[in-house]
Structures are given as structure tokens and as C-alpha cells.
Amino acid sequence: MANLSQMTNEMDIDFDEEFEQAKDNTEVSKKYLAFVSDELNFAIDADSVIEIINGHSITHLPKTPNFIKGIINLRGQIIPIMDMRLRMNRGDAEYGKESCIIVISVENISIGLLVESVSQMLDIYESQICAPPLSTQQDMVSGIARIDNMVYLLLDCLLLLDIN
DSSP: OHHHHHHHHHHHHHHHHHHHHHHHTTSOEEEEEEEEETTEEEEEEGGGEEEEEOSOOOBOOSSSOTTEEEEEEETTEEEEEEEHHHHTTOOOOOOOTTOEEEEEEETTEEEEEEESEEEEEEEEEGGGEEOOOTTSSOTTEEEEEEETTEEEEEEOHHHHHOOO
């Protein structure tokens, strides 16, 4: 009898967990593209992402900010390339095999973000996002999300492009 009671209690717990998950499913999520830059996890709104490309040759331009690595010709469209490490005031470094360019479009402005690697697409609920600490210098970070024991800095694409 004790085993039957224990099984019933376990079933109740499983039911409660399923109910909580079903309740959570009513909250609307938003898709984000997660990537790594300088060993930090970032995510940007997937609606801004046009494509992810590898192996493009970057033409360097003189007299540009240090975080603009140059331009690429993507099917006849000239796309400036922004080094995310340098844009976030981190050190310059060599990129490896997994490095890629995330082409985004914000208010009809297209730009490529040079990153170490793209990790995954995420569904992030509003309840998972908290405001960044006020004491940080990360003015391009609109929020912080913790998903599966990973912390993601959510970038505001408009602020990312604001280079004044």
C-alpha cells in the first residue's frame, strides 16, 4: 500500500509540473539568435536577421572606426562588417573556423556582425528577461536572459548601430 501511495504522489507531482508548463505556454515568446563573442553569450532579435554567412573576404576601408572591419559584396549589395568584439570595447583577436557574419537589417540599414560562432535559436519569454544592472557599461544590452543555466546578453540592434 505504501508503494501505491508513493506512486500516486509522484503522479500528482508530474501532473502539477505539466499543468505549470501548460500555464507557461500561454505566455508569448520571441525568437532570438544566440551567438558567442569574446566568450560571452549574446542574443539578437531573430526578426532582424537576414542570413548567416561564412568565408567571405572582407575588403578593409581606410578612415573607419576601429570596429568596422570593412565591407563585403553580398550578391551585389555592399554590406559593412562590424567586429562585435571591438564594438563591445573588447580586445581584437583572430577569428577561427567557426567565425561567421550575421547579416542583420534594422530600419532598412543592413550590416554584418562578425562573431566567433552562432550557437542556436532561442525562444525567450518576457518573464525570462530582466533589466541589465545599471552599473554596467553595456549600453547596447537591452536585457539579460537565463536559459538552461546559460546567461544571454540581449542586444538592442538600434543601439548597436548607433555609432555617434
